Amino acid sequence: MNSVKTFIVLFAATLISACTNQPSKPTSSDYLAAFKAETGQDGRACVNNSDINGYGTLDPDSVVSIDSRRMNEYFVAVTNRRCDGIGTSSVAAIGGNDWELCGGRMDTITVAGDRCTIGGLFAYDSREAAFDSWDRVKAQFAVEKPTEKD
Numbered sequence: 153m154n155s156v157k158t159f160i161v162l163f164a165a166t167l168i169s170a171c172t173n174q175p176s177k178p179t180s181s182d183y184l185a186a187f188k189a190e191t192g193q194d195g196r197a198c199v200n201n202s203d204i205n206g207y208g209t210l211d212p213d214s215v216v217s218i219d220s221r222r223m224n225e226y227f228v229a230v231t232n233r234r235c236d237g238i239g240t241s242s243v244a245a246i247g248g249n250d251w252e253l254c255g256g257r258m259d260t261i262t263v264a265g266d267r268c269t270i271g272g273l274f275a276y277d278s279r280e281a282a283f284d285s286w287d288r289v290k291a292q293f294a295v296e297k298p299t300e301k302d
Contacts (some may be wrong), residue, residue, distance in 0.1 A: 178293045180214040184230045184272045186289045195272025198254040199227055207261075209238055210286050216261060217282060218253075218273075226282045228274045229253075235261065235268035 178186075188195055205219040213234045218227040231238070238261065245262040253259050255273030262268070276282040 177213075178211075180231055180233055180271060182293065183211065183215055183289065184232075186292050187228065187230060187272060187274050187285070190285055190289050191274050193274050194256070195230070195274060196254060196256040197227060197273045197275035198252045199225065199273070199275075200252050202251070204253065212238065214238070214268075215286070217279075217286075219279070224277050226276045226279045228276070228282050228286060229255065229261065229270050230272045230274075231261065231268040232271040233268065235263060236266050238263050238268065 184195060187193075199218065199220055203220045203222050203225070205221045207219070208217045209215070210217055210228065214231045216229045216231075216238060218229055220226060253270070253273065255270050257270075259270050260267045261270060274285070276285065
């Protein structure tokens with residue numbers, strides 16, 4: 153009986169140890185703070201709803217790129233919380249009050265019935281600038297993988 157208890161205790165300790173060694177995924181708040189620091193913007197940019205040409209997922213939980221019909225306008229939106237389905241849905245309702253979508257208000261992205269409030273909307277002069285910014289933000293949260301020693 154003692155060997156069963158010992159096994160259970162060791163097994164539980166192994167599970168707990170494995171969980172604590174997993175890197176935590178950045179939260180929406182982490183991304184929002186990182187984009188503010190990266191861009192120097194307050195996250196309150198706006199885009200006219202009629203100018204939204206399409207969207208794409210950068211982070212499957214909370215970061216979305218928004219393409220504008222206007223030349224030299226591109227946006228990155230960060231939701232206030234995890235937005236289930238944003239990475240897999242082919243259709244999203246993106247919109248805000250007063251015919252424009254803005255960050256830092258109650259404007260939302262609705263995906264698969266889940267309304268996700270936009271915590272920050274960041275404006276860029278080009279798609280390339282937006283993706284470069286996203287790469288720098290992502291790099292802040294990258295976890296170094298240990299290298300094998302010979």
